[in-house]
Amino acid sequence: MKKLFLLCLTLLSVVSSQAQLAHNPWEDSIVTVEITRQRYDMGQPWTRQTATDVKNGVVIDGKQILTTAEFFNDVTLIRVQRNGRGRWWTAQLKWADFHANVALLTVDEEKFWPGLKAAKFANDLKDLSLVQVVRWRNGNMESRKAEFNEFTVREGKVSFVPSTSVTFSSDIEGLGWAEAVVNNGKLVGLTTSSDGRKFNVTPAPFFKRVLEAQAKGKFTGMGYFAFTWQQALNPDMHKFLGWKTEPKGVVIIDIPPQEKKKDGLKVRDLILKVDGFDIDIQGDYLDPDYGHLMLENLSSRRHWAGDTIKLVVWREGKELTVDYKLPKADYGTDLIPKEVFDREPEYLIVGGLLFQPMDGAYMKRWGADWKQRAPFRLAYYDNQSKSEERAGLILLSAILPDPVNIGYQDYRFIVLDKVNGKLISNMTDLATALESPKDGFHIFEYMNGSNIQKMVLDAAQAKAASIRIQNNYGIRGDRFILPKQAAGH
């Protein structure tokens, strides 16, 4: 009897505290976003699965919803929900940039918008004493306190380009899905990732700059510094470089082949200034808004791809000013493209031999940390650069056993060098090479050091086996190859 009474009391107290909840103004600006997208099975690139993820968005001016770009690749359906409950509304992706990690959504149905209020961006992040994280949770607005840790520069969640990030800590769990971080009624930023109690936030002023540039058609993409530098903490290094006064700057140690220009930067240049900011021996500059930050941030602080930035360097006893044109961030710059978005996976099957491009999408078969987990030799290609003759790699990823490929069935994960004598960089090269068999044979040569370096198929028999193999393994088509331009080759 006593127990029952207690229970009743508890229930009562819950009801009464709910009744007392004040309206949180952010309830009118925060929406839930649901994204359904194609997820490809790289082991069977002809099959399709879907994945649905839920994240958050903030209503901004112009009947738009701001969120981060992560998951907006290969999208089949986007829906949004207001008030954390009730009806889902179909939304449209207006614009997204993965390197900036910014996405804009809208909802065409007018009935969605009444009652929603555009959030105001914080102009600066000078006062972060009352920061809260807000999000919808089971139909109610969850609002939790967060403590500021530091301003830092980190690689984007889906990009290799570093930019400003703010680290906070909080007891709220599972952040990183564009939850709004707010302060004094203004948006401070959106979360991008979390690690235990800590979470990272892209600051609102960055979103503001991107959106303003985008609205004016002036957003040319994220630029970055393609060279590699090392810190100059060792005073002997300055002596070696002939720099005699107070040590400053960092030293360039590597420049990618495409950037090696006569009037450009040189290996062992001591970088003294970037875009007017002095660089210290750790590679930091003093940012007027965020304090000491890594020089990498200067590629996006007030510039976009294609802009020219002035770098002052010390070279062979002289100070020089070098105009550095910011290259545009592109996943395809590397021999193994880091990501492949909004493209169906390419493949080609010949005589049961399955060939696929070796790119980030494929390598993620071994998980996001594929550089540690993939077979060593495959992952090591990521340390190698594109060359003039080879812009990409094609992999024998599996063999679908059939009488035509008897003797080869145990081989996989080896990289093509040539087919029928022609060097192979992309799927179009492969398809073209297969049109010219040598005396009725297809000759596949793999990279030096592979555990098999040559395979031969009878071209006519391979062709005859094609339908049999497709039927046997439930495959729709022996190939999917993108037109050359779309494939980014």
Place this chain on the structure above:
Amino acid sequence: MKRLLACLLLGLSLTAATAAEPEKSVVQVMTFSQSPDWMAPWRQSQVGRGTGTGFVIKGKKIMTNAHVISWGKQILVKRYQDPRPYRAKVAFVSHECDLALLEVEDPDFFSGMEALPIGELPEVRSTVTTMGYPAGGEQISFTRGVVSRIEVQGYVHMGNRAFLTVQTDAAINPGNSGGPVIQDDKVVGVAFQGTPGLENTGFFIPPQIIKHFLKDIEDGKYDGFPRAGISLTAMQNPAFRKLLKLPDNDVGARVDNVLPIESSQKVLKEDDVLLQVGDYRVGSDGTILYHGNRVSLSVAFQEPQNGEFIPIKIWRDGKEISSKLQLFTDTEDLPTGSQYDVLPRYYVYGGMVFTPLSMDYMRRLPRVGSTAAMLYELTYRRREKPETVREEPIVLSTVMAHPVNANLQVRGAVLVDKINGIKINKLEDVIRAFAEAKTDQHIMEFLPNGGFECIERKDADAASVEILKTYNIPSDRRL
């Protein structure tokens, strides 16, 4: 008088019984060892104690496993039911096939012990008995089982070699190592390894490998097992056979790649098909029929001694041709496996410790970005870009902290490219590059990203002795 007679009789019976009681020729081997610390190569580990088994063979030698005696500082052997320990030393060792021969200084040791004869490869399903001193007790232990299968397996002691191996379900446990496997009073194997996680599987080294080792050392020096220096692949695809005009049967394995070994490149080229090696027909899956067992063709190439020729038949350009291939042992890949006997080479200058890149060194490193470049250098470069191989890639292993090097940002675990402009191909280059420097500063460049470091020459010279003293490093080098 009566007593004496009894003694004599006993003595007689002992002698007569030895051949039928091989356990009396089985000894316990105790090794006290110290292995090097590959990160600080002047240091050695704490003294460890291990036990194994050995057996007497002709020439008053004890045969055991190499891994039983490796890095041994003192080796003691105990006879069957004899409490005395005798001091033994290594006469010959083969780390690749995990065999060693020991000598005992005290001539009394061998009295009353008969050498066990080495027999032939036992047949699959026949019964064998192992004898040894495995963990779990002090006395000799016998286990019996059948020969389960015979094939080529990796020998884990070095880790980068594979030879003919016999699998048995007779229990083989730690301490059994080096013990004889007996059939009809003859040694048909030396117990040496097991497979964790598999039940009733023990492995022993067959007579072929034992005899090869014994013949090898007849000239007083160990050379090792030769290799053909080729990669072979199966030749089972009908189209590939047709392209090479090879008859449609089960014979022949294709040479996929020839390593840059002069003797091999002289005789063989890619797309040659090996039809016969020595006495063995080569199957289309790259195996041979060896005493009734299908085993890898490598067994045939391992039969000759270093430098000997083996007759081969190859299919080239649609014709069968006969040739002979001279076979040599390969020592260039030693750093890719576990190494023994020779303490690691190193040179310490200004507190910077330089040592050759090896698998022994790499195993002590966490897998991080810079180790990928090392692993490539160690195991892939030779196969992929043989023309760019360095004789002995060198790593800056660690930096012993001292004011002279305190500002160096590189603190170790990096591959060295150049020092003072000199390309580093071996450890001696490091010494020369520092010694011959004329400028005020030493410049060290690292792989793979072109990072570099500078250190004042005079300061480093001056500090070197003090650093050795501070860290108790007995010598600045071991070459």
